[in-house]
Amino acid sequence: MASTALRAPRSLRIATYGFVVFWLILAAFPFLWTLWGSFKVELDFFSIADWTNAITGANTERTYGTAFTGAGYEGAWIEEEFWRAVINTFIVCFFVVITSLTFGTLGGYALSRSSFRYTFWLLITALIFRAMPPITLVSGYLLPFFEWNVWGILPTTIIVLVAINQPFTLWMLHSFFQNIPKELDESAKVDGCTQFQAFRLVIVPVMWPGVITTGLFSFLLAYNDFAVTSMLLSESNRTMVPEIAAFLGTTYTEGNVMFAVAAVVSATAPLFVLVMFFQRQIVSGLTAGAVKG
Amino acid sequence: MKHRTFFWFFLPTGLAMLLFIAAPIVSVVLQSVFAPHEAVLETVETCTPFRCSEETAINQEATRALREERPLGRFVGLDIYLDRGHLAVAEVAEAWRSTDSFGAFFSELGDLPFYRAMGFTLTYTFTVTPLLIVLGLMIALAVNALTQWLKGIVIFFSLLPMIVTPLVGSLILFWMIDNRGVLGNFLSWVVGDPDLSVKASTPLMWIALIVYGVWHAAPFAFVVFYAGLQTLPEDQIEAAQIDGASRWQQVRYIVVPHLMPLVTFVALIQLMDNFRVFEPIVGFNAAAHATSLSWIIFNDMSGETRQLSAAAATSVMTIIGVAILLSPVLVRTWRDFKGKT
Numbered sequence: 001m002a003s004t005a006l007r008a009p010r011s012l013r014i015a016t017y018g019f020v021v022f023w024l025i026l027a028a029f030p031f032l033w034t035l036w037g038s039f040k041v042e043l044d045f046f047s048i049a050d051w052t053n054a055i056t057g058a059n060t061e062r063t064y065g066t067a068f069t070g071a072g073y074e075g076a077w078i079e080e081e082f083w084r085a086v087i088n089t090f091i092v093c094f095f096v097v098i099t100s101l102t103f104g105t106l107g108g109y110a111l112s113r114s115s116f117r118y119t120f121w122l123l124i125t126a127l128i129f130r131a132m133p134p135i136t137l138v139s140g141y142l143l144p145f146f147e148w149n150v151w152g153i154l155p156t157t158i159i160v161l162v163a164i165n166q167p168f169t170l171w172m173l174h175s176f177f178q179n180i181p182k183e184l185d186e187s188a189k190v191d192g193c194t195q196f197q198a199f200r201l202v203i204v205p206v207m208w209p210g211v212i213t214t215g216l217f218s219f220l221l222a223y224n225d226f227a228v229t230s231m232l233l234s235e236s237n238r239t240m241v242p243e244i245a246a247f248l249g250t251t252y253t254e255g256n257v258m259f260a261v262a263a264v265v266s267a268t269a270p271l272f273v274l275v276m277f278f279q280r281q282i283v284s285g286l287t288a289g290a291v292k293g
Numbered sequence: 294m295k296h297r298t299f300f301w302f303f304l305p306t307g308l309a310m311l312l313f314i315a316a317p318i319v320s321v322v323l324q325s326v327f328a329p330h331e332a333v334l335e336t337v338e339t340c341t342p343f344r345c346s347e348e349t350a351i352n353q354e355a356t357r358a359l360r361e362e363r364p365l366g367r368f369v370g371l372d373i374y375l376d377r378g379h380l381a382v383a384e385v386a387e388a389w390r391s392t393d394s395f396g397a398f399f400s401e402l403g404d405l406p407f408y409r410a411m412g413f414t415l416t417y418t419f420t421v422t423p424l425l426i427v428l429g430l431m432i433a434l435a436v437n438a439l440t441q442w443l444k445g446i447v448i449f450f451s452l453l454p455m456i457v458t459p460l461v462g463s464l465i466l467f468w469m470i471d472n473r474g475v476l477g478n479f480l481s482w483v484v485g486d487p488d489l490s491v492k493a494s495t496p497l498m499w500i501a502l503i504v505y506g507v508w509h510a511a512p513f514a515f516v517v518f519y520a521g522l523q524t525l526p527e528d529q530i531e532a533a534q535i536d537g538a539s540r541w542q543q544v545r546y547i548v549v550p551h552l553m554p555l556v557t558f559v560a561l562i563q564l565m566d567n568f569r570v571f572e573p574i575v576g577f578n579a580a581a582h583a584t585s586l587s588w589i590i591f592n593d594m595s596g597e598t599r600q601l602s603a604a605a606a607t608s609v610m611t612i613i614g615v616a617i618l619l620s621p622v623l624v625r626t627w628r629d630f631k632g633k634t
Binding site for chain 2: 020026027109124143248264275279287
C-alpha cells in the first residue's frame, strides 16, 4: 500500500493525516488531560469560571504555592488507603493469571491433540460460556457462598475469575497449540515418553509466545473486572476498580473528587506500561481469532 | 490421544467451568422460580384483666424452621418473570387497552423498568456496533497509508481506549463532559447556553454513552481490520488501477469485500459485548436517564436488601438475549467444523 500512498493526491494525503491526528486526539487526549488535571485542585480540574485554569492551575497555585500538587494522590493512597486495594488487585491478578494459564494450557493442549468428536462440543460449550455476561452468574454465586461462609475473601474471587477466564483461555491456547506440529510430541511418544512427559519436555519449551499472549488477556480480564469483584469482595478486601466505584459514593458528597481522579490515574498507569511493552502481543492476540475466522 | 489421558488433562479446566459457570446457571434458573419465604404470621390473643385483644406477630421459630426445611424458598413458577419489575404482563395489557396510539403505548412501556432497560440496551447495541465498525475501518485505512515509524505510535495510542478498565475509561470521559469539565464547557460555549448540562438531559446522556461505547470499542475493530489490510491482494488493486478505478471505487469494490469476513466477525463479537453494557452507566452516574439489563441485575443484588430472585429472573432473560445474538456465531462455527471434517 505504500506505493499507492505515495501516488495519492495531496488533498487526500492531508485528509488522511488530518483524520489520524483527529483520532489520536480522541484516543489520547482524555488520558493526558486527566493525568495533568490530577495534580490540580478540584476548582481547577472542574472549573466553572475559566477552563484555562485546568491548564495553568491558578487555584492550585493560590492554595499550595505551586501549580502542581500531589494532594489528590496523598488523599487517595494514604487517607483512603488505596494502597490496600492496589495490593489486593495484584494478588488477585497474579493468582488468576498463574492458575488460568496452568488449567488452560493443559486443557487447550488436550483439545488440540484429541481428534474425537467431543472436543468440538467442548469448544462450543466454552464459546457459549464465553458469551455469558459474568454479572448474570453472580446471583447464582451469592447464596452458596454465604452458606459456605466463603463470601468476601480473595481466594473465592480468584477461583471465580479463573473459571470465567477459562473459555477464552481455552480457545486461544487451543488454536495456538494446533499450530505446533503434532509430529513433535508424537515422536517423543515413540521414544517412550508418556503423553504428559511429551507435553512437559517437548511442548512446554516452545509454548511461551502463545502463553504470554494469553496471559496478557487473562490479566486484563482480572484487572478490568467490575461486576464480579464488586459483588463478591467485602469492603476490606476490595480491589482497585470496586474501590474507585466506592470512592464515587463517598467523595461526591465530601467534595474530594480529586481523590477519585488520582485513583483513576493510578489504576490506568499499569495498563499504560503494559501496552508499551506488550503492544505486539496484544495486537497479535486480538487478530488471532479474527483472521482464522 | 486416549480418552483417559484426555480426561486428566481436561479435568482442572472442565471442573472449574462446571462448578463456576454451569452450576451457577442452573442455580440462577432455580432461583428465578423461587421467592423467599414470607414470615409465618400467627394471631395471638392477649388478655389483660380488662379486655382481650388480638395481635398478629411473626412466629420467628416457625419462620426459621420453614426456611431451613426449604432453603430455596417457595415455588412461584413464572410469577417473578411476569411481575411489574420484569415483563409486567398485567401493566402492558393495561397500557395496550387504555392507550389509543402507538406513541402513547410506548411511552407507557418506557415507565416500566424492564422495558426501559431493554429500550436503552437495544438502542445502544444497534447504534454503537455499526458506528464502531465504520470508525474502525476509517482509522485502519488512514493508518495503513502512514509511514512505518508513525504506525507504531498511532497503534500504541489507539489501543489505550480499549485496554483501559471500562469503569475508569467512562469516568475519565464523564469528568470531561461534566458541565464544569473541559468538554462540557466547550459544548455550552458552542450552543451558547451556559446552563447546558449533559447530566440533566436524557438525550444528551444517551449520546454520551454511545460516544463512550464507540470510543471504547473502535480500537478493536481498527486492529482487526488493519491486520486484514496487510493481506490485501496487491494484484487486484493494480488491475483495478489499470482499468481506471478511482480510489473510492478501489475501496468500495476490492478492499471492503476483502474485509467482509472480518466485518462479520467484529459485528458478531461486538453485538454480544455491547448487549451487556454496564460499567459506563455506573461511571456516568446515568441510572436516572438510561438503564441496561446488566445494570438492573447489579442494582437488584447490591444494597442491603439483596433481591436475588429478581436479579436471577433478569439474569435468565439476559442470557436468553445473549443466546439469540450468539446463534449466528454458533451456526458459523458449526459450518466451519462441518467443512473441516
